[in-house]
Each structure stands twice: as C-alpha cells, then as structure tokens.
Amino acid sequence: MDKGKEILEWIRKCPVFLLLVVSGLLFTAVGAAGRFSLYGGYEWNPWNRPFLALMMEGLDQGVTPLDVCSAIVPAWNGTDGDAAQGTGQSLDDFAEAEAAVETGLEAVEETAADTGTASAADGTAQGADAVDPGDAIVAGQEAETDETVTYDFHEVTEDYFNDAVFIGDSRTVGLFEYGGLEERADFFAKISLTIYDVFTAPVAEDEETGGKITVEDALKKKQYGKVYLMLGINELGTGNTEYFMEHYTAAVEKIRELQPDAVIFVQGIMRVTGEKDESDPIFNNTNINDKNEAIAALADNRNIFYIDVNEVVCDENGNLVHEYTIDEIHLKAKYYEIWKQFLLEHGIVKG
Secondary structure, eight states, rough: HHHHHHHHHHHHHOHHHHHHHHHHHHHHHHHHHHTTTTTTSSBOOOOOOBBBHHHHHHHTTOOOOHHHHTSOOOOOOOOSSOOSSSSSSSSHHHHHHHHHHHHHHHHHHHHHHHHEEEEETTEEEEEEOOOOOOHHHHHTTTTTTEEEEEEEEBBOOGGGGEEOOOOOHHHHHHHHSSSTTTTTSSSEEETTTOOTTTTTTTEOOOOTSSSEEHHHHHHHHOOEEEEEEEEEEEGSSSSHHHHHHHHHHHHHHHHHHOEEEESEEOOOOOOOOOOHHHSSSSSSSHHHHHHHHHHTOOOOOEEEEOOHHHHHHHHHHSOOGGBBBBSSSSSSSHHHHHHHHHHHBOOOOOO
C-alpha cells in the first residue's frame, strides 16, 4: 500500500514528465498504425527513423493522428474479393463512399436503358445487361460525338496548360512544386488524397476567400479545357481492383458532369522501385499494374485519354528508376522535368 502511495505521490510531482512519456508512446503507436496506410510512402527504419518520426512528418504534411485513426478502420468492399488491408477512410467516410458507388451504378443503369448499347475501350458490349461502370462514361458521350472520330497525341507547348487542372496526391504536389507548370495550370493536390475523398477533402484554393474548398466546388466555379487525374498509390491497400475502379469510374463520371467540354486525361499510377516492389506486400508494381490496366480501359480516345508516365520514368524491368526517386515512391525534384516533358509530348488537339 505504501508503495502505491509513493507512486501516486511521484506522479503528482512529475505530471509533465508523465505526460511526455504517455504522449510519446501514443504518437509512436499512431506512427506504427499508419505505417501501411497514410504513412505508407514515408521512409522508415528502426535506427534513425522510428515510428514517432512518421507521425511528426505526417503532421508537417497535414496528416493528423486523427486521420490515421480513421485510416485503420477496416473496410470491406461488399464483394467476394479481398478485405481491406489498410484504409484511408473512417466508417462514416466508407458509408458515404458506398452511397456514391450506388448512385454511380444507378446512373449507369439509366444510361444503358436509354442507349441500349455501351462501348468499352477494347470493343463493344451490346444490351443494358452488358454495361459496366467503365462503359457508361463512353456511352454518355456518343450522343455528342461521332463514335468513329478518335484523336492521336501531339507535341504541344507549355501554353497548352493555361486552361488545365491537375488533380492528385503527393506525387502531383511534387509536379506542382518542381514541374514548372504552377504559373499556368491549376493544381488541386494534397498529400494522402485518395479516390475515396477526392470530392470531400478541402484541397483547392478559393480565389475569392483564400481558404480551401473541395475539388467538386472548385470544378463548379471554373471550366477547364483539360483535366489531369492521377490517384491510386494511397489506395493500394484498400480492397481489390474492382472496388477501387467503382470509385474511380464514378469520379471520372463526376468530372465529366462538372466539366462537360474538357479533355480528361486519366494517368496511370506511377510505379515504385524494384526494391520496393519485391519487399512490400501492398505498395508493389503487381498491384499498381493491375489497377493501371483497369484505368486504361476507361479511355475512348475521344474525350477520355489514358497516359502513362511509367513509359519514361521506369527501367527495362518496368520498375521506377532508383536514381530518380528519393524514397522509392516519389521523384526527386529535378526529375519532375521528365514528367512535364512527357505531358508536352501527349497533348490532344481537336479541330
């Protein structure tokens, strides 16, 4: 009993020290919990980059411990596929995402009923029963554009991006900071942004108030000639490709609704290095390639175009060139120029 009193007395005398110890343990737990989700792209090792450092780096980049706590709630995709291995959304966010998918699927069914046919990227599917979410984007455009007209890529100059907007995660943040296009294009990009919260997270700058608004609100305020979308690296641990594509397809449909005259570029997810590919069960190129193949199927080469920067940043084995990256996932500053040059060689000029 005396020993217990001594401990209580010591706690009363050293509350600040106790608070530091408890908070340190708590933040270390947050870093460990987010290692394979929101902190999945951060460098870590047990000697000079402990779990606590992940949490501190996340704070510096706008990722709070609350975000990580939400991210570790498992999400089940409602199919016979894989359960989520790590998720970037809370239960409330997951419910909202499921509702968005159901709304998107209802729109697909209505489109199929009206048109009777839907064209896929690699062929056509006859009848409303054959329509899937990816086909609906194509079918919705056939009334406006001759289905036989397609466009090839052309080299363009930098003023091509004067009416462009780039939507993406930390990699697009890097393009904004080091690609040399920040004075021409708009960028709606945020570290850890996913296809699941792309329309709900405060990402875009409101020119009127100077505050942050959602991508959806920003796209309602201004019309663009080109929309570039790259999302997917943060979603690799959430469900399977089918689940990912339900949300991705719904997002592209939403962009088409908000930007009916824009050319939409769906960009392949940039791969990781060979070392990362071999060692990481989630952030690997097999996972990335599977999703890129599905993203590419959305392209109709009339209004939606698939472009893949992996063509110029990967080695002969299809892995991100090691010397190009700072952490096996993100490009070093000087190599964002390669990405920009790739974009300049893949412009679409109509008329």
